[in-house]
Structures are given as C-alpha cells and as structure tokens.
Amino acid sequence: MGNRIKLSIEGVSHYFVTFNKKDIQKTHVLENVNIDVRENEFLVLLGPGHCGKTVLLNLIAGLIKPTVGEIKLDGESISGTDKRISMVFQQASILPWKTVMENVEIAPKYADIKREERRKTAQYFIDLVGLNGFEKHYPRQISGGMKQRVGIARAYSANPEILLMDEPFGALDAQTRYSMEGEILKIWEKDKRTVVFVTNNIEEAVTLGDRIILFSQAPATVKEVYDLCGLKKPRDNMSEEFLKMRDLISSNTDMLRE
C-alpha cells in the first residue's frame, strides 16, 4: 500500500446555526478535525450515532462548506463537488423513476459520454456488484440490499479517485449486512480506489478498515487512530486478533454498548 497522501482534512471545524425563538444557537458538529487519507486505503470513520461523521463526509463531498478549515485533494484545496469524488449514500438514494441501468449510468451520462460507451461502463459495474439480469428493473422491484448495490455501482461508474460511503449498510438486516461487507471488500480488491467509509458499527469497522479513525461524541474530534494493516483480509471475525481489536476499540468509545 502506497503511503502517498491522497486527501487531507486540515483543521476542519463545523457548526450549524439555528434560531430558537430569541436565541441564536450554535451547534458544534466537528471540532478541529485533521485526517490524512492515504492513496488506495480503506479508511473507516467510526463514531457514535449523530456525532458528525455524516457531516464530515458531506464536507468532503462538497455538499456543504466547512465553517473553518480546508480539504485538500492531491495537495490542492477543493471547494464544492468534485468529479474525482463520488459517494454511496446512507439511504441508497437511487432514483425511483429510473431503472437499475439508468441509475448506474447517470454519472457518465451527465459527463456527456456517448450512450454506447457509458452503457458499457455501467454494465461492467452492474456485473461487478452482482446485479446482472436486473438492469431493467425499477428500484421498487428489488430488495434493500440490491438497492445498495445499485448505489455502489453508480458511485463506481463515476470513475472516481475517492469513494465516500455513508453507512451504506446501516439500513440492512444483519444477514444482508455481512454478505454486503464481504462483497464490498471483494470489489475493492478488484478495483482499488481510496475509500472513506463511515459506520457506527465496531465489528463492521474492524472487518473493513485498513485504518480506523475513532471519533468522540459530538462535537466530533479524532479520539484515536487504529492501524489494522497487519490484519489480513478477509478477516475472520472469530479470530483472536479480531476480537482483541474489537474489544480495544470498544473499551475506548463513547458509544453505548449494543
């Protein structure tokens, strides 16, 4: 794994301002967050629910602007959405009025790539996520797990350098979740990109991450960074090292034990 820094989050703080009757209320969401993301690593951001992880991801995606601080891609400061960054959303967010194929091909379509060519790209990723044969289905006709696969294929079709994943398996049942975690690792091995993956599930974090950044309760600050490069993937979640790591992180979190 290269150690080149792909993306850096430098001194980012963020707060929302809300008006509550007479008072102006500042809600601190992120407090001086500094993270370096290495090229092609699978980085997991782990933290308790509502701690601001999603906000951080939306900041990186350029959907909102940080109150303080900078986000740099390949050493250059970025603002707004960037074609090199793509995202898998928490609620899949696939367009209900478009078929699986039409959903997956939107990024190349909006980049004005010819139909034949973009269909080829989309088909490659549809096959990669195992949705071959469902191209003409509407989202209503497929399961929640399949919708997330569509979201993943869509994000890949944008051909990004960085993939942001916002609790993509949070809404899935445990069984589907396990198999999707396996799938995402397989896809990542086959087609390496820099991944920033948000979750509130320690087990999921230990299963997937090359490194895990542990956040504190809101306002989120970086509490600890765990390097898991020593643990070979795919990891056995009953192995001693796995359990040790899980307990180590678990004893350090602000989360309620589940």
Next chain:
Amino acid sequence: MKKRSFIRDVSLAVLPFFSIAIFLSLWLWVASGDNAIIPTPVDVFNRFILFLRTPVSKTSIQRHVWVSMCRVLIGMGSAVIIGIALGALFALIPTFRSVFMPLFNMFRPIPPIAWIPLVTVWFGVGEFPKIFLVVYGCTVPITINTFTGISMVPDEFDYVSKVFHAGKWDRLRDVVFPSAIPAIIAGIKAALSSAWMILLSSEMISAKAGLGFLITRGSDSNDLALSMIAMILIGLIGSLMSLGLTFLERKLCPWETELN
C-alpha cells in the same frame, strides 16, 4: 389456498354490482311510496328511452353530453398546461414568484362561481365564458400542486444530482419533474371534480345545451326524471374520466406499478 383466492376474486368482482343493486332498491323504496315525489329508477329509465328518440330543446342527448364534455375537456386541457407552467415558474424562478405569487394568492380564494356576473357582462353567454371559468377554477389546484411538488424535491435526490454533476437541465428532467409528477397528477384529479362543479353552475345559469342545462330544464318543466338522467350521466362520465387519469398516471409513472 387456490380455491379460496378464486372465491375471493369472484366476490371482489361481484361486490360492486351488489352495492349498486342495493342502492337501486333503496331508491325504488324511497320513490315508490304513496305520496312519493321523486321518480323511480323505472321512470328515469323510461324517460331515458324517450330522450333517445325525442330531443330536448331541439338537441339530442348525445349532443347535450358532447357539448358539456367539450367544455370540460378544453377547459381542463388548458388548465393543465397553464397550471403546470405557472407552478413550475413559481417554483423555479424566484423573481417571478415574488412578482406574481401575491396576485395569485389573492385571486385564489375567489370561487369561480363568483365570477359569473362579471364574466357574463364581459363576454356574454357563449362558449368562451363557460370554458374560461373552468380554466380559471382548475388552474388553481394544478398550479399549487405543481409548485409544491417541484419545490419539495427530497434532499437526498438533490445530493445525488450534485455529487454526480447533473447540469441544470439534467436536474430538471431526471430529478425535479419526475419527483413532482405524483403531486401534479393529484392536482389534476382535484381539478377534474371542480371542473364539473364549475361547468354545471355556469350551465345552469346560462346555456342552451349541456348537462347543467338539462338539470335546470327538468326542474323548470317539472320533469325531475330529466334532471336525474343528467345527474347520472355526470356521475358516469366523471368517474370514467378519473379512471382515465389513473390509467394515465400508470403510463407516466411506470416505476410506481409492479410488473406482473
């Protein structure tokens, strides 16, 4: 299991006829007392047969239906175009909204029927004023629903269009309008029922043909069966039209219906 669902299917198909039969017998019961004043279903049916042979006010029954249908369809068609355009302009162009929205909001609560005196003085009693009132009344719900539908694109879809760099037109075509279609169609459905209400009122006040005219004529010439024929026809045509709209919705939104 199969047998049971077969019985279920059959009963579901028969039940509507059952409720209509009950309605007809209730009607018969109410109408056939000694000093009953309303016509029985049989009276109405006989009057209908007579109507098929003898025109009322020199106009055949088909012609009466056709005249009213044309007014509703032309009025609705124009209202759909104007309403969607107006709603979209309100939602997408802030300047347009701040100039015209207050005006729209002031006209909105004035019922179309309140315009009848003014419109009659202005345009007389021809086709135009009747259609104009239908257009006026139907444009309102369609505009409001289009405006709401377009302004309330869920955040998650907006994020999708941003992350994947949709252009302005891409966003309108792929995200904004599709997410507004159900609201727009609901507006058209609401407009359809008010279309008949408005048309009937203006036909009852001034018309030489049409279903509203038939109702007034029946009342004036002590021919209640004639009024009731018009009522039944309105009910039938109105429900067929809304069935047509449901069908249109399915065609326009294939993603909302399941295959098989």
